[in-house]
Amino acid sequence: MVERVIRRIRPIRRITQQMIVERKKLSLWERLYLPAVIGGFKVTLRLFFRKKVTLQYPEQRWMVPDGYRGAPYLVKDQEGNTKCVSCQLCEFICPPKAIKIIPPGPAAQLADRPNAEKMPLEFEINMLRCIFCGYCQEVCPEEAIFLLKDWSHVGTHRAEMVYHKEKLLALGGTHRGLQKWKHKLEEAGNQENFPVKP
Amino acid sequence: MSAAPTSETKPAPPPVETLTVKVDDRRVTVPKLSPDHTGKLVPTTMIQACFAAGTMVPHYCYHPKLPVAGNCRMCLVEFGTPALGPDRKPILNPDGTPKITKSPRPAIACATPISPGMEIYCSTPSVKQMREGVLESLLINHPLDCPICDQAGECKLQEYSVDYGQSASRFVEAKVHKPKRIDLGPRIVFDAERCILCTRCIRFTRDVAGDDALGIVNRGSYNTISTFPGQPFDNNYTLNTVDLCPVGALTSKDFRFQMRVWFLKETKSLCTSCATGCNVTVGSRENRVYRYEPRENEAVNGPWMCDAGRLHYKWINREDRLKEVRVRGEKSTWTAALQEIAGKLKSAPKGSVAIVASARQTNEELFLLKKLATRLEAITDSVPRLGRKDALLLDADKNPNTNGARLNGMCFTEVGINLSKIAAGIESGQIKTLLVFGENLLQHGVRADELAAAEITSETVQKHGLTAELLSRLETLIVSDILPGPTTLLAHYLLPGCAHVEKRGTFTNTKGRVQKFMKAIEPPGDARPEWEFLLELVQSVAGREDLRTLEGLFNRMAREVPAFQGLTWAGLGDTGTTVEI
Numbered sequence: 001m002v003e004r005v006i007r008r009i010r011p012i013r014r015i016t017q018q019m020i021v022e023r024k025k026l027s028l029w030e031r032l033y034l035p036a037v038i039g040g041f042k043v044t045l046r047l048f049f050r051k052k053v054t055l056q057y058p059e060q061r062w063m064v065p066d067g068y069r070g071a072p073y074l075v076k077d078q079e080g081n082t083k084c085v086s087c088q089l090c091e092f093i094c095p096p097k098a099i100k101i102i103p104p105g106p107a108a109q110l111a112d113r114p115n116a117e118k119m120p121l122e123f124e125i126n127m128l129r130c131i132f133c134g135y136c137q138e139v140c141p142e143e144a145i146f147l148l149k150d151w152s153h154v155g156t157h158r159a160e161m162v163y164h165k166e167k168l169l170a171l172g173g174t175h176r177g178l179q180k181w182k183h184k185l186e187e188a189g190n191q192e193n194f195p196v197k198p
Numbered sequence: 199m200s201a202a203p204t205s206e207t208k209p210a211p212p213p214v215e216t217l218t219v220k221v222d223d224r225r226v227t228v229p230k231l232s233p234d235h236t237g238k239l240v241p242t243t244m245i246q247a248c249f250a251a252g253t254m255v256p257h258y259c260y261h262p263k264l265p266v267a268g269n270c271r272m273c274l275v276e277f278g279t280p281a282l283g284p285d286r287k288p289i290l291n292p293d294g295t296p297k298i299t300k301s302p303r304p305a306i307a308c309a310t311p312i313s314p315g316m317e318i319y320c321s322t323p324s325v326k327q328m329r330e331g332v333l334e335s336l337l338i339n340h341p342l343d344c345p346i347c348d349q350a351g352e353c354k355l356q357e358y359s360v361d362y363g364q365s366a367s368r369f370v371e372a373k374v375h376k377p378k379r380i381d382l383g384p385r386i387v388f389d390a391e392r393c394i395l396c397t398r399c400i401r402f403t404r405d406v407a408g409d410d411a412l413g414i415v416n417r418g419s420y421n422t423i424s425t426f427p428g429q430p431f432d433n434n435y436t437l438n439t440v441d442l443c444p445v446g447a448l449t450s451k452d453f454r455f456q457m458r459v460w461f462l463k464e465t466k467s468l469c470t471s472c473a474t475g476c477n478v479t480v481g482s483r484e485n486r487v488y489r490y491e492p493r494e495n496e497a498v499n500g501p502w503m504c505d506a507g508r509l510h511y512k513w514i515n516r517e518d519r520l521k522e523v524r525v526r527g528e529k530s531t532w533t534a535a536l537q538e539i540a541g542k543l544k545s546a547p548k549g550s551v552a553i554v555a556s557a558r559q560t561n562e563e564l565f566l567l568k569k570l571a572t573r574l575e576a577i578t579d580s581v582p583r584l585g586r587k588d589a590l591l592l593d594a595d596k597n598p599n600t601n602g603a604r605l606n607g608m609c610f611t612e613v614g615i616n617l618s619k620i621a622a623g624i625e626s627g628q629i630k631t632l633l634v635f636g637e638n639l640l641q642h643g644v645r646a647d648e649l650a651a652a653e654i655t656s657e658t659v660q661k662h663g664l665t666a667e668l669l670s671r672l673e674t675l676i677v678s679d680i681l682p683g684p685t686t687l688l689a690h691y692l693l694p695g696c697a698h699v700e701k702r703g704t705f706t707n708t709k710g711r712v713q714k715f716m717k718a719i720e721p722p723g724d725a726r727p728e729w730e731f732l733l734e735l736v737q738s739v740a741g742r743e744d745l746r747t748l749e750g751l752f753n754r755m756a757r758e759v760p761a762f763q764g765l766t767w768a769g770l771g772d773t774g775t776t777v778e779i
């Protein structure tokens with residue numbers, strides 16, 4: 001038994017021995033220590049008289065540039081309806097699996113909008129998992145999720161960092177985009193009556 | 199050499215006539231005749247030759263188990279036949295190959311029979327153009343509901359559009375809008391806009407299910423599927439049309455908006471709702487079963503399954519599943535409970551134990567129970583469960599493994615014949631210990647309301663009379679079950695078991711086909727597969743055996759039970775093997 005273990009370990013030891021790096025010999029200048037300290041001070045002094053780049057956070061806040069990818073939130077359309085139809089593409093694409101959607105199922109309430117048929121029963125984004133990659137916004141066929149400019153997320157415990165549907169919708173606000181389901185319904189309404197309904 | 203060899207008394211099957219055709223420069227030999235949906239031999243078509251050559255031909259209306267309709271035109275291909283001279287002999291090219299005259303018109307591969315020497319072209323520029331054209335025409339009035347369409351992810355219209363379609367639509371006019379969310383029947387919702395009018399659903403219900411319930415009404419772009427006015431589409435096979443429908447026009451009310459299909463893990467399994475043992479694919483996600491779909495098995499269910507079986511999965515996710523080992527009402531552990539039970543069984547006098555197994559248990563579990571019964575000289579039986587039968591798949595026996603219980607010797611031809619003997623044994627005080635697996639004895643095992651008088655096989659079934667009073671006379675009542683019931687309430691030892699999607703095993707169906715099923719989800723709480731704890735119990739009661747895995751257990755059973763001789767777990771494959779019953 002012991003022999004078997006030793007036989008296993010031996011080659012490993014051989015490899016570790018080969019991997020030991022010899023320490024480099026320091027020159028006198030390097031061993032003197034003080035020149036390096038003085039060099040460091042020089043950098044400090046130079047930056048001390050430059051224009052300040054720090055902000056007095058949290059009184060002062062950083063204005064992020066356009067195109068910044070902050071937290072993903074759900075948006076409503078101009079009539080205050082949930083745009084998300086629970087297609088779950090964002091849940092699928094999300095690399096760290098930060099999104100969890102509970103689809104409505106057959107029995108739950110249909111969508112706010114008459115023609116969209118469904119919306120999520122629950123929609124969660126775990127902001128601790130989210131890496132703000134923007135894939136969800138890109139994949140969404142309904143323009144229902146956007147990465148807004150929010151970059152500061154604080155919570156006192158983990159559960160608080162999981163944003164639920166209501167919170168996401170409240171934070172996301174309104175997005176004035178195409179209202180394709182409404183237009184479809186209008187288009188259908190304008191057409192002559194369907195001959196025999198199934 | 200006088201003895202007539204018995205194996206040669208049957209006439210050898212006549213040699214199959216074959217034809218050789220060329221599919222995109224690949225030569226294939228196919229039988230001249232192939233079975234159609236009823237099994238009758240009809241001339242082999244181009245699409246079958248193409249599939250035999252491994253060439254994909256996109257198709258909507260063609261289905262190997264339905265009559266050919268040839269209405270979607272998706273399968274258009276070009277072809278050529280050998281040119282014949284005036285002497286009816288093939289004209290040869292200078293290099294000796296037969297000269298092929300290419301047909302000036304394309305043909306639908308699903309309905310055109312092949313002829314000798316035919317050449318089929320599936321990838322010419324004009325075939326490509328035709329496919330683009332067909333798809334464009336199908337998409338003219340298509341709503342592109344994909345985000346809210348349950349079919350998305352397994353939609354042939356999506357797939358073919360990606361593979362063969364154009365990247366953009368040229369259609370700028372208003373689409374024809376058709377009715378949506380139509381209630382076709384108790385289990386089916388229909389969206390007329392998404393329907394591509396392939397008539398698969400019509401042909402299925404007329405020619406396979408034998409219920410001519412659907413048809414097309416209206417003309418031109420108003421064409422739509424409909425039932426007869428006021429007649430719901432309601433037979434025991436309606437949900438197969440949801441599988442058949444290549445688009446999201448027919449959707450299942452049960453599965454509607456429950457989960458996107460691309461999240462579902464697919465596990466090969468079996469339906470347990472009757473003795474037919476239809477092969478199914480279980481769709482599950484995060485430990486929840488979302489749907490059953492039929493899995494093709496020529497020897498059992500073909501590509502279909504019945505609605506009752508398909509929808510009988512919800513109890514698996516029930517909240518009140520048994521999750522704890524209980525000893526006289528107190529929560530306990532497996533080790534402690536099994537030790538106590540083993541001690542009790544070991545010291546039980548011969549003949550004082552009775553075992554009621556369930557024909558819903560797997561072959562392996564019944565085999566282990568039989569070992570226990572032999573050791574204890576126990577009287578055994580199982581509980582019959584009878585119901586309605588139909589002409590297509592549904593069997594009257596609602597237990598998935600009655601034959602397994604018979605072959606393992608846990609019950610007899612007439613299931614339930616010993617139950618009254620067990621009752622009498624308890625009454626006389628001879629039987630002191632009873633093991634019950636997955637059956638509620640107080641319900642008599644049979645639902646009287648489900649029984650048609652003619653189908654009762656035995657009077658005793660109705661009269662065996664195991665009452666709560668009788669069960670409470672027992673010294674030890676050991677019950678293993680999945681859901682709580684009156685019998686589990688009386689148990690001294692309650693062992694939580696697994697639904698079949700939570701374990702592996704095999705069932706023997708009504709025709710003696712031994713089929714295996716795989717594990718899809720984890721059991722809840724402390725519940726364990728029955729074969730696992732039965733194996734432990736058998737080992738501590740009847741002595742050690744070198745068995746640890748289910749595969750090993752199955753192979754051991756195949757060696758020891760004569761009926762299963764020669765089977766191996768690996769050899770069963772996905773579709774099983776038939777044994778003599």
Ligand code: SF4
Nearest residue numbers: 094130131133134136
């Ligand atoms: S931004 Fe990226 S990581 Fe965050 S929720 Fe969207 S897809 Fe997921």
Ligand code: SF4
Nearest residue numbers: 084085087088090140
């Ligand atoms: S946010 Fe967009 S991508 Fe995500 S489920 Fe809703 S509609 Fe689909």
Ligand code: SF4
Nearest residue numbers: 343344347353445446
């Ligand atoms: S039928 Fe297919 S293409 Fe049409 S909306 Fe449904 S998923 Fe999309």
Ligand code: SF4
Nearest residue numbers: 393394396397399443
């Ligand atoms: S409902 Fe589906 S199966 Fe029936 S004709 Fe329409 S597309 Fe075909």
Ligand code: FES
Nearest residue numbers: 257259270271308
């Ligand atoms: S598959 Fe051949 S016409 Fe539809």
